Amino acid sequence: MSRSLPISASTQGGVYPRPQLVRPDWHDLAGEWAFEHDDHDLGRSEKWFENAEHFGRVITVPFPPESEMSGIADPGFHPVVWYSRLITPDDVAASGRSRARDRVILHFGAVDYRASVWIDGQFIGSHEGGQTPFSFDVTEALLAQKTCVLVVRAEDDPHDVTQPRGKQDWLEDPHVIWYHRTTGIWQPVWLESVPDQHIEALTWTPNVPAGSVAIEVELIRRPAASVTVQVELSVAGEILARQSFLTREPRSQATIQIAGQANGQSYETLLWSPENPQLIDAHVSIIAEDGTILDESFSYFGLRSVGVAGGRFLLNDRPYFVRSVLEQGYWPQSHLAAPSAEALRAEVELIKALGFNAARIHEKVEDPRFLYWADRLGLLIWGEMGSTYEFSSEAVSRVTREWTEVVRRDRSHPSIVTWVPLNESWGVQQIAHDDAQLSFAQSLYHLTRALDPTRPVISNDGWEHAVSDILTIHDYASTAEKLDAHYRDIDAVRALVSGMGPAGRRLQLVPREIDGQSIMVTEFGGVSFALDDVDDSWGYTTATSPEDFRRRVSGLVGSLRDNSILSGFCYTQLTDTMQETNGLTDANRKPKLPIAVIRDIVSGEHTPLTVPTADTAFSLHSATE
Structure with missing residues (x-):
């Protein structure tokens, strides 16, 4: 029996930080955090991660401290910065924690360049790379019904030109085509509660000629017993395909045939392009042998191909x-x-x-x-x-x-x-x-x-x-x-x-x-x-x-x-x-x-202005100027 999906990842509001692996409950940690520069790099030896008295300023996360919106607005050379924030029981509850979803994950969208994280003085982990996400399971560090102190140290040496830095200037004042540096947290920080066995990552690879999509499901660890991965694909609530497969592997792949794509006269209806940005919703569930749903998430993909041939760029096998x-x-x-x-x-x-x-x-x-x-x-x-x-x-x-x-x-x-x-x-x-x-x-x-x-x-x-x-x-x-x-x-x-x-x-x-x-x-x-x-x-x-x-x-x-x-x-x-x-x-x-x-x-086309909109559209700035 077909059923409508409880979440449509393809029509989400654009706020969720990881739009192709969506769960219904999460908690944004944006807002005011305690903050301090550490120009002499004394924080670790003085154990700032244990004592919040060293943090004398307030920053608005996730805006970099060089920017006005951070409340700091100091674009000078500051190679080390520290952040601190309380995590309360209410924060944990807002992340969707329950008996079934009892693991709490702390996510960072991006921290430039090297980040170290502590909770109540306990080292949680570190990550290097200023443009990519990372996360930690902080369940044990967040003691039940207790407010904890989250501390983040970010190191971003402005003179280290071996760091991938893009257009962040190595000089103190921006010149020619280079801009102010971005130090520390600059993308969302958020909490999410998940089951003990859960989906860590999803990857979609469409095959337009075959009318199919390959899915790769990565679990947090190898299952102790066989689990079933069930995938439903839909557009506007109409089920396009449903497929299940058994696995005992932490990473599994399967190919899902989209039946309607076998009709060569109508297959282009579902193809994604700028002129027809059709997205296909996906609901992925992990099911135990006794039928218990261990985890589920919501995703989307576009059925499209790209390539080059005959001196042309090809989109869906057509010159574009x-x-x-x-x-x-x-x-x-x-x-x-x-x-x-x-x-x-x-x-x-x-x-x-x-x-x-x-x-x-x-x-x-x-x-x-x-x-x-x-x-x-x-x-x-x-x-x-x-x-x-x-x-x-x-x-x-x-x-x-x-x-x-x-x-x-x-x-x-x-x-x-x-x-x-x-x-x-x-x-x-x-x-x-x-x-x-x-x-x-x-x-x-x-x-x-x-x-x-x-x-x-x-x-x-x-x-x-x-x-x-x-x-x-x-x-x-x-x-x-x-x-x-x-x-x-x-x-x-x-x-x-x-x-x-x-x-x-x-x-x-x-x-x-x-x-x-x-x-x-x-x-x-x-x-x-x-x-x-x-x-x-x-x-x-x-x-x-x-x-x-x-x-x-x-x-x-x-x-x-x-x-x-x-x-x-x-x-x-x-x-x-x-x-x-x-x-x-x-x-x-x-x-x-x-x-x-x-x-x-x-x-080169004299056409009326058409701004693409969605269900909760807001006005394009200066659209009528």
Whole structure:
């Protein structure tokens, strides 16, 4: 007998920190925490984790202490910071703790860069990597009916350029294209209660030609006896498939056939794309031999394929021209942390309203809640790693470990269509001359393909490519005429690749024929135009008026938008970011031209403004300007 699911992960409100593994009860620990800088790194020797008297300030979590919204607003060099918060019995109860769900998990979305955690002076664990999540079972540390003290120490050396850091400046004051640092907690911290045996992770891998999806279920440990994994797939409450399988393994895989996809005349109805962002809900249960439900969670996926062939980028086996924008994911009041969960949705809506069908997240691993809105509203995403600035054995180890965590975290999101482990030779600045650096770029490509063979991988976006599935070029030609000359036909592109590229760098270090390659210009534009006075404003070219800005952007985009040689572009950039004033909007997301004008420039289609909305929609900022 079919039944409606108690939770639809595909229509959640966008607040839950882990949108593809949802449980009904959780407790957000955001808000005021005690805080202190530890510039002389005395906290461990003085045992700050045992005594809260050392914490003399108050911070609002999860905003980094450099930002205004944190309440600290100190962007200077502070390599060590400490946090403290009481966890009360009410907090534990709000996490859904019960007799059946008696294990309490403490989750961190991201802490930059190295975190250590204590409860009532008892060391709980640590994690290294500023862009990826981690969690601890804190059941024994949280004594029943007792208020406990949670303490977090975060270490983020501003001078350690072997840390994956993206665009966080190594200088105290931001300059050129680098921004304020993000130290410590910058994504949600939350409690969740789970059964003793529970689902640790879910991974979805769609197979469009076969009309199926592969599921990988990871349990917290090997079951003592056989358990049944039951999976139900549905759309809008209508069951598409139900399948069960028996396992005694901690990690199990199964392929689920979606019966309706066998009809070749209607199979496209369920396919995910920006134009039809259809998500399929999943309800996954773990059932004991006696029929007891040990654990259940709710998830979703998109049935779609991506690839390259015949010089084209393919979405669902059809050529698809990528109209992308560079997204820094930075807000003036909260820096790399979004000012709210709602702001993440508004960002996706803004990008789509401006006529783009894709965004390249730049030098940052984005909040999963942003990826949820990209999944739900239909926006292609290029997943990129925040880079180191140095090549060394330590940098290699750190990037490899953290990038593996990134791909494993995000590989089930249908919106992510491309992986970018390296950008513009950051961290491998001598790749053209150092075989070790070239080998590292090659290894990241192959590692990524091993973790996820379903998406194209760019070994080094912009220039000095090792093996790459797409030839991507960064070209900041100042005029449409110069840009057009580089890509007017295949001979022009061949000449560009055979010599020095637009930035004076070779485009390919591993030779490959241009014919048949998918080619994209993944950075261009960068026209600076400041609506307000900005100190040290910066861009690749500068406009003097709104009309001059419109003319320049229209010419540059127009030269690539209808290009038959290219399979896509990425305009630099969505928003002004501090001194970088080359956005299509200012730092507060106010468009520099009417949205309809920008949309027409980007898409080349004079269409009415349609902002994707959901059941609990809120207004797009400046949508009617």
